[in-house]
Amino acid sequence: MQSQDVVPPSSAVDVEQAEAALVEHYPRLVRLAYLVLPPGRGRSRRVLTAHALVQRALPRGRVPAPLIPAQSAVRDGGPGYTLVRLQVLRAALRPGRRLPPPLPQVWGLKLFPRSGGADELALDQRLSALTGPARAAHALRGLERLPDGDVREVLTAAGVADVDAALAEADRLPDPYRLLDSPEFDPCSLQARPTDLLRRRRHLKAALVGAAALTVCGALLALPGDGWGPDGAAAPPYARNPAAQAALDPGKLTRVSPTAWKTSARTDFSVWPARGDRTGDRALLRRALAVWARPGNGVRVSATPGTARGGPAGPPQLLYAGTVDTAHVVVLYDGLRIARYAEPRGGTRGAALDFARVDGAGRAGSGAVVLSRADGNVRYLLAPWVREAGERDLREPGSGAMALPLTDGVTSPLAGPAPKPGPCTSWNVLELTDGTGTRLVTDLGELVPARLTAGRPGGTREASGAKALRTWAPYACSLSALRSAGVRSVNAWEFAGQPLPEGGGEAAWVCTRAETWRGGGARVLAQFHTPGGRFGAVAAKAQDVPACGEREPRVLAGVLWKSENGHWYLLAAGSPDTRSIRADGGVEGSAKGPLLTVRARNGVQADLTGTRENGRTITGLR
Known part of the structure; x- marks a missing residue:
């Protein structure tokens, strides 16, 4: 643990100090509020509430500094930070909290943090099972790096009645403090998605032709087939056409023979057989396909850079469907992407959908x-x-x-x-x-x-x-x-x-x-x-x-190096076809061949230029 500073009891905080601390540490305070708030609010609402709590944490005038620990000297925001942090915790822990419309208010968009991996999903599920004081204790330990004695003082000042119970409950959470700094829990680095555009359009039409809108909704609900319910965490369907419906039919999934790879001209994901103990679970497969086609607001979606997130153009290939640890997992392949759908074993809340681009993967890239x-x-x-x-x-x-x-x-x-x-x-x-x-x-x-x-x-x-x-x-x-x-x-x-x-x-x-x-x-x-x-x-x-x-x-690079005798040198090296190297700027020197050694001073900078055996030049990598 880092060493702790204590705010002198005689100090006081004015609104300017508090504002400076809030502005400087705003991302950290909002992350703290986000971790303590009840997860059941929905990720978008939780983000806006966390920002609202922090923005309302300023005192109205000069107030005594609280007698609770401040941050270490590295991150210390002084008494102002300590006061604002306490105000944020009090507001986040207040039972039956009713907030006015949060500011900033965002119309037509849902904002939520970037999705993490399975570790972050598991941690969020564990945090959701804790009480608010226990979540606050875990965040103060892991995010603020406070020892238990200081955590006890902060929770007491925030109005927690049974601090011992909160600490004991937080002790049952396995230690993943490193995950608290994940983008999964960063309400200041957000993704934006539209709200239900079709629903908004239907509301407008309903104001003009209410009876017709009711008829349309009734017709949609009366359509034959599985309907929306079995789609789990998926959003309502935007349209029904034969191609889209075929891509959602578990019975049309491509399944490859277990021995197809032995005789196929290709050796990649296209010849993987379907494996797992739930390859016959049509309800699970339909939910996975439906979420892929139209993930709902509660689904955590991630994709490798450059990977399209849209639904499959047709029935994809099933690679796996089974129970893995505490989740049901389905892995699908559409010729260009791998899609992995995961949902908790107890239901679809907290489902995750991940994409990876794999076009051109050969034997070595599809192992x-x-x-x-x-x-x-x-x-x-x-x-x-x-x-x-x-x-x-x-x-x-x-x-x-x-x-x-x-x-x-x-x-x-x-x-x-x-x-x-x-x-x-x-x-x-x-x-x-x-x-x-x-x-x-x-x-x-x-x-x-x-x-x-x-x-x-x-x-x-x-x-x-x-x-x-x-x-x-x-x-x-x-x-x-x-x-x-x-x-x-x-x-x-x-x-x-x-x-x-x-x-x-x-x-x-x-x-x-x-x-x-x-x-x-x-x-x-x-x-x-x-x-x-x-x-x-x-x-x-x-x-x-x-x-x-x-x-x-080919490559050319240099570095400043200090000998055991305390002398500084510029060392540079090029790939084997480098005929000579020259340094200009803070250090000047040249050498034949792919190596250069020149006496230098600490902190100097130099530009490197090399000449290759074919007469062409190469510049130093930066």
Whole structure:
């Protein structure tokens, strides 16, 4: 826990101080209010209420500062922040709260935070089962980093009658404090969707032709078939036409033979058979199809960048339908996208719909799909051609892979990669073995894991070999920067080794390039690793550039390095076809060949230019 400061009892807060604290810490205060408010209000209403509570938290004049803990020196907003936070908690915990229309009021739109993954969904469901004081205790512990003694004082000041009961109830919640900083619980980073446009139009028509509108509604309700009820969390249908109805018919789902992949000319998702213990559950399949076609307001929808979210053009292919941990999961494929529908086992409230673009996925790109994430663990559904699966720590190249049992193509839970907040001490990846070799894939927070390779662009190899594992080990944790970016594959290429001045040994230069499913948006990192170091340091990075890729297999980067004797140097390295390197600006110097070492000063900046063997120039990656 961080050290705590205490507000002096003699201090007082005027409205200007409180306003300054509110403005500076507004996103944090709104997130706190959002976490404490009852989840049953609906996500859109809860967002607006959280903003309204914070905006009404200013005092009307100068008031004594509360005798409760402030934030640490790093995040301390002073007595003003402490007072405003207390006002927000009091309002969020007030029973029977009746607010005037919240400001800002948004007409015609529903606003809700960006959807997270299965971990965030599970946490939100657990929080919804707690009382308001228990939710406040959990948020103060995890979001505000307050120890229990300070949490007790804050809750008492906020008017909680039984603080001990609130703390005991919060203790029963498994620790996922890292998830409180997720976009799932950020009411300031919002997605906008229209309200029911058709309903608004019907209301207008009803004012003109009420009787006709009633007749139309009666006709819709009297239509034969399953009607709207079995669609679960889906929105009401906008229209009924043969193509749309066919796409919603569970009986028309494409189902592939379990042995089709053995004789097919293609080896991708199109030859995956339907697996799971609920492939015959027509009601579940219909709900999944209906939510895909028209997700309701309560459905959490996410998609990898560049992935369309619309309904299927026709009946999709069923890949999986079954019970996974505490949810019913359906995985569908329409030739371009994977869609995963998940609903709690107890009902459709809290359903989630996720999309991933997979067009052009070959054998290497269609080996696994994420079925669920819960409590930091991941379950995968594997391709029918995968013979063995294992779990490996990419940070430890010398350790072996731990075998993962498979049940109907589903792996046992394996620990996910290290979370983004906090130190990175391990990075677990999935090892897949089939008849053509062994591959490594990593979970980057999306439905389809990213493939890991190593070697010079145009001649890459799977990252499962001993040399490739040693190449990847210092840079594994840099993969956290690629979460939720629609990454298809990541290659690590050690393009240079450089002797360090003053007998410092030899450093390695590695370029990692992440390719995306949408083609554009590739991310490139040039990283520098010194002898004995546990991690590589990012020397330069770029996006949407051809460097370090198959079309442009060359790179140039530099870094400032300090020797053990306290001397600073500019070190630069280029790919093997670099004939010379020149530095200009804060440091000037040149060298023949792909390496440059020049004495420098701390904090200087330099522009790097290289000349290739064919006479063309190359600039330093930034």
